[in-house]
Amino acid sequence: xxxxxxxxxVNELFEWKGLVGPHTWYEFxxxxxxxxxxxxxxxxxxxxGGTRRKLVxxxxxxxxxxxxxxxxxxVSLAAMGEEGRKWTPFFATLFFxxxxxxxxxxxxxxxxxxxxxxAIPLFLALVSWATFIVAGFVKQGxxxxxxxxxxxxxxxxxKFLVIxxxxxxxxxxxxxxxxxxxxxxxxxxxxxLAIFAIMTxxxxxxxxxxxxxxxxxxxxxxxxxxxxxxxxxxxxxxAYIFTILTAVYxxxxxxxxx
Amino acid sequence: xxxxxxxxxxxxxxxAVAAVPTAAHASGGPAELFECVEKAIEVNSDGEKVDYVGxxxxxxxxxxxxxxxxxxxxxxxxxxxxFLIVLVALMKFAFPALKKGLKAREDKIREDLEAASRAREExxxxxxxxxxxxxxxxxxxxxxxxxxxxxAERVRRDVVARAESEAAEIRERAQEDxxxxxxxxxxxxxxxxxxxxxGLAEKVVERNLDADxxxxxxxxxxxxVGSGSx
Numbered sequence: 372x373x374x375x376x377x378x379x380x381v382n383e384l385f386e387w388k389g390l391v392g393p394h395t396w397y398e399f400x401x402x403x404x405x406x407x408x409x410x411x412x413x414x415x416x417x418x419x420g421g422t423r424r425k426l427v428x429x430x431x432x433x434x435x436x437x438x439x440x441x442x443x444x445x446v447s448l449a450a451m452g453e454e455g456r457k458w459t460p461f462f463a464t465l466f467f468x469x470x471x472x473x474x475x476x477x478x479x480x481x482x483x484x485x486x487x488x489x490a491i492p493l494f495l496a497l498v499s500w501a502t503f504i505v506a507g508f509v510k511q512g513x514x515x516x517x518x519x520x521x522x523x524x525x526x527x528x529x530k531f532l533v534i535x536x537x538x539x540x541x542x543x544x545x546x547x548x549x550x551x552x553x554x555x556x557x558x559x560x561x562x563x564l565a566i567f568a569i570m571t572x573x574x575x576x577x578x579x580x581x582x583x584x585x586x587x588x589x590x591x592x593x594x595x596x597x598x599x600x601x602x603x604x605x606x607x608x609x610a611y612i613f614t615i616l617t618a619v620y621x622x623x624x625x626x627x628x629x
Numbered sequence: 630x631x632x633x634x635x636x637x638x639x640x641x642x643x644x645a646v647a648a649v650p651t652a653a654h655a656s657g658g659p660a661e662l663f664e665c666v667e668k669a670i671e672v673n674s675d676g677e678k679v680d681y682v683g684x685x686x687x688x689x690x691x692x693x694x695x696x697x698x699x700x701x702x703x704x705x706x707x708x709x710x711x712f713l714i715v716l717v718a719l720m721k722f723a724f725p726a727l728k729k730g731l732k733a734r735e736d737k738i739r740e741d742l743e744a745a746s747r748a749r750e751e752x753x754x755x756x757x758x759x760x761x762x763x764x765x766x767x768x769x770x771x772x773x774x775x776x777x778x779x780x781a782e783r784v785r786r787d788v789v790a791r792a793e794s795e796a797a798e799i800r801e802r803a804q805e806d807x808x809x810x811x812x813x814x815x816x817x818x819x820x821x822x823x824x825x826x827x828g829l830a831e832k833v834v835e836r837n838l839d840a841d842x843x844x845x846x847x848x849x850x851x852x853x854v855g856s857g858s859x
Contacts, residue, residue, distance in 0.1 A: 389703075394668075396702055403707030410715040417719050421727030426734060439727055460724040461716075468715050489697075490704030494712065558697070 405485040409471035413464070439463050442614070450618035451625075458621060461502070466614040469495065469553070473606035476561055477599050484606070487557040489550065496550035499617040504542075507624030518627050545620060549613060556609050560602045567595035665691035822854075823847035 389398035420435020428436050442463040447455030455462075472491065476484035486492050507515040520537035521530070570591035574584040669687030673680040827843045 392703075397706065398701075398703040399707060400703070402701075402704050403711070406704075406708040406711035407714075410711040410718075413715045414718045414723065417723035417727060421723045421730060424730050424733065426737065432730075435727060436731060439724065440731075460720045463724065464716050464719045468712060485708070488701065488704055490700040490702075491708040491712075493700045494705050494709045498712070554698075 402485045402488050405475050412471050413467050442466050446615050446618050451622040462614050466610050469610035469613055477602050484557040486553050487561045489554050492550040492553040496546040500546035503620040503624045506621050510625045553609050553613050560605050563598050567591045819851050
């Protein structure tokens with residue numbers, strides 16, 4: 372009840388005024404700005420890190436190379452084997468862009484992950500979806516669309532059940548689950564941080580019910596610190612999950628026997 | 630390590646502190662509502678004519694919260710554009726450069742390792758060669774030493790033998806010389822004794838014997854003297 376009165380409408384945590392062209396189809400708001408800044412960070416990191424040619428890498432070169440090789444080892448090779456190497460640039464782009472756009476959730480004075488707006492996870496999920504379908508089509512030709520949903524070894528009687536399930540699962544639900552997983556996790560994290568921040572604000576600064584509230588202020592503040600650290604983990608983890616799932620889907624498309 | 634931990638905790642603290650005012654002023658909710666109402670008035674009033682029903686409907690729309698799960702088209706457009714830019718920039722330019730660098734380093738390390746391996750093999754072969762050469766030299770030196778020893782022994786024996794032979798020769802020659810000298814001395818002595826004896830006999834006997842008789846007498850005397858002296 373108290374929280375209900377304290378907290379604003381949840382949408383207020385996610386709505387941002389347009390910086391350019393408000394209420395138009397080209398409205399450019401804080402989310403769009405974050406997306407472009409994340410793009411700039413990614414390009415800067417890998418441009419400066421990738422074009423340095425020191426034999427013993429240090430600083431940004433070390434960071435860029437380690438990041439790239441980590442994705443190669445933990446995503447491309449782990450999900451696709453040796454063939455995954457050529458997919459590493461795509462997976463690395465996906466991972467680092469999602470990570471940088473997620474991590475705004477803990478950047479002081481911004482504290483808002485752009486992926487907590489459905490638009491961006493949905494777009495990324497569609498990119499992932501299109502990628503694995505095109506990859507399957509290129510590799511197997513038109514038969515991909517059926518072989519992908521027709522697992523071998525299933526008795527004929529069960530195929531009537533399995534094929535529709537596989538169809539929904541692979542062609543319709545995958546992009547949806549990818550988008551919702553990322554969006555829901557980042558949204559939940561942002562709401563959680565907002566709740567602890569508002570509670571701390573109420574107890575320490577507003578003190579609507581009197582000074583005695585100040586005694587309890589450290590509790591939500593400590594929760595806020597702990598969940599800020601947790602949000603960092605979530606930012607990395609969600610980027611990784613999204614990327615590895617994309618890699619798994621691509622692998623299934625290009626290796627139908629698996 | 631401790632500094633890093635402190636830095637991390639400090640960063641978290643700053644983040645948490647900043648979250649409080651950010652969350653408190655996160656939304657421009659009332660301002661947006663105000664804008665929405667202003668827009669509703671503007672849309673539903675045409676000069677003197679006011680559409681009250683439309684205005685009421687617009688007002689209701691303003692009160693309605695936007696659905697959290699409705700993706701905003703502008704965000705899809707801008708977000709998508711930002712992702713496509715990063716995708717092209719990284720896949721076309723940054724990652725190939727990075728991979729080139731990694732490949733160059735991989736090649737360099739591989740070449741260095743191979744060169745080191747080759748150098749080691751060469752060094753080992755050379756070392757074996759040296760060891761073998763040293764063994765050969767040692768064996769050769771032993772052979773030379775043995776030969777030298779044998780030669781020296783042979784030379785020593787030759788020298789000793791030659792010396793012994795020369796010594797024997799010298800001894801024999803000396804003995805021969807002594808014998809000849811002795812014989813010569815004896816002959817001289819015999820001649821002198823004969824002459825003396827003749828002279829003496831002439832004086833004693835006071836008669837002259839012919840020389841041959843005298844000489845025969847003397848020789849027989851000497852022989853008798855010689856055999857008696859022995």
